[in-house]
Amino acid sequence: MSVIADRLKNVSISASAAMTQRARELAAKGIKVVSLSSGEPDFPTPAHAIEAAHAAALAGDTKYPPMDGTPALKSAIIRKFKRDNNLDYDASQIVVSGGGKQVIFNAMLATCNPGDEVVIPTPSWVSYADIVKFAGGVPVAVPCHEQAGFKLHPEDLEAAITPRTKWLFLNFPNNPTGAACSRAEMAAIAEVMLRHPNVWIMTDDIYEHLVYDDFQFCTIAEVEPRLYDRVLTMNGVSKAYAMTGWRLGFCAGPKELISVVSNVNGQNGGGIATLTQAAATAALDGPQDLLKERAAIYKERRDFVLDRLSEVDGLRCHKPEGAFYIYPNISGLIGKTSKGGRKIETDVDFVTALVEEHHVATVQGAAYGMSPFFRISYATSMEKLGEGCARIAQFCRDMR
Template sequence: MTVRLSRRVTRMQPSASIAAKQRVTELQAQGKEIIDFTIGEPDMDTPAHIVQGAIDAMRGGDTHYTPTAGVAPLRQAIADKLRRDAGHDYTAAQVIVGSGAKQLINESFAATLDDGDEVIVPAPYWVSYPDIVTLYDGVPVVVPTTAANDFKLTPQALAAALTPRTRWVVLNAPGNPGGAIYTRDELRALADVLAGHPEVMVMTDDIYEYLAYDQHRHVNLVAAAPELAARTLLINGFSKSYAMTGWRIGYAAGPQALINAMGKLIGQSTTCVSSIAQAGALTALKGDQEFIEETRQVYEHRRDVMHKAVSAIPGVDCRLPQGAFYLFPSVQALLGKRTPGGQVVADDRDLVMYLLDEAGVAVMDGSAYGMPGHLRLSFATSLQTIERGCARMAQACARLA
């Protein structure tokens, strides 16, 4: 029997980052030494006091279903955190907890998109945005940015992309993969454009909020433009800030009607987030916050080391990212060259495979992020790994004719 799949699922692409990680795992299982720069998660373990908080909750019998939107103490703690960091008074009822930020992005689009509705997605973008939009019958409108502008959406580009069908604008900062962080003035300028389009909502994905380097600091849109709070959905989570990727817990805050609709969808799918993960998340918010600054400093040093090494490779042009934990260099000058075996490196995907086969280094292609001719390299790994991997890449690139 042949299983007939829906048009909805067949038009989706597999997650490029998950596929890359799976390929690395397969090669390593074959005994090959692969230096992995595809990693999109902290390489540190979850802080011990957060783990202990979850253990204590389990031993205390906190192993049952919770309210769909999350337990009240956690939602209130998130509201308190947002009041401090985002500069807006959210009530606990305006907060919903999900099984990772990705679930909440899915639910928000599922709750609001109808056939043909458009979602503006600046490129480079996190790989899943366009496919999640497509899944719910929306149309992703990809708006290119430039390295010269640090991969940020400009007011002029936003204004040109808006149409009567526009339903959402997605802003991700610090950005994956470009590392962009918007200043308050830049956000204010975008808000001025949106003022003339009251039907358009904004999704701000702040998952990397604490990973800001040098003089840069993350500012949320509602802090820069409070008048947009009624149509802004803030997405965040615990994965990057507290090294809790495997815990699968994120949160969203926004208009009450949207939060209620998202809760209805979660109630018919996953019911609620694991009570144990929620206990860990509450411990994270209430406990010692030193881990955040300590890891930020570690990443900043790794960024500098990797940026220096990658920038020294002839044919590679790399901007210094303002935040997150990725480099996103242009490799246009390497395309069209030939490998030692005589094969033409026609595009960034070919270069990715060449580096994997020739150097044993796994990176992501920029095409997966809506910007061909680039690579994404994660520096969420040890300094030794960064130095060895960059040295291998440099040697492999030097062998291109």
């Protein structure tokens, strides 16, 4: 009898984490690797957030925390939702967890029965489908095509919903494409969901503050208040405030749902470190100017990468509205052979050859459910982006 549980048979290792690990292995051998695989801001955590954690430690705030979040942090989250999204919640509608991934994990464990379907617009973050499967659900991919700007079409959404559909996941701005939904596009999605009152909606808004070219972010419960009572709105401090290592995410929703998510959260984590919660409180309540300042830097990086990769034969790049990713189409390179003799038949072949031959780490589109593409993260310095783009261009030019 195997010690490994059956539930893990269909759960895969994160492709982005695997590529990041490969880059580290090459670097350990003395190879200079340009890593464009990790979706992690290269900015520091805001100083006032660090100071708040330090002050909490000095004050002795190091005991067990409340299972679902400290009162101070919950209050800051309530203010954030009102300030940024015009959404009203009270403390009983908020749960704090160990990052956005744990929020989603807890929600699926709390609500999914075997065979329940979860509609996921695709390309999508690598963990969504695996979390659903772990909870006993069935992920249902709805393609968001490149020619449509990687947006979710209402007709495609309607066709994907069945009597077994339990959830719809939304993630705009999107990982890996950077596509975002305008208010009109979100309203069209909401119109479909109003026709399906038994389907819940989980919206992952972690890239909310990373939008460019005067694009206005919106979230579905704000756009269509009639959906408020069946929307779980997830967010966190990792991307906007460069606090990935602090591990804190949060969600808000109807009390009925939050109650069961909180129950799972209490058994699954036992509360988030008090110092992390103090830092997050300071980040959410403190000066917000840095959000626009950093978004302007990301926009400059996006444009830099687009300008360089758009000149490369065989690559086709969609201009993203948000997040910090570009998702180039490599269909023009499929069937070719790299200078190192590797046949490029899939996007897995492409990223493997790229990291082994030119030492640039990226992630294959197959990991996100749509090929042939690869994901580049521009959450790094202009120097690294310049070197990475130059190596990618040379890699593509050398193919025969």
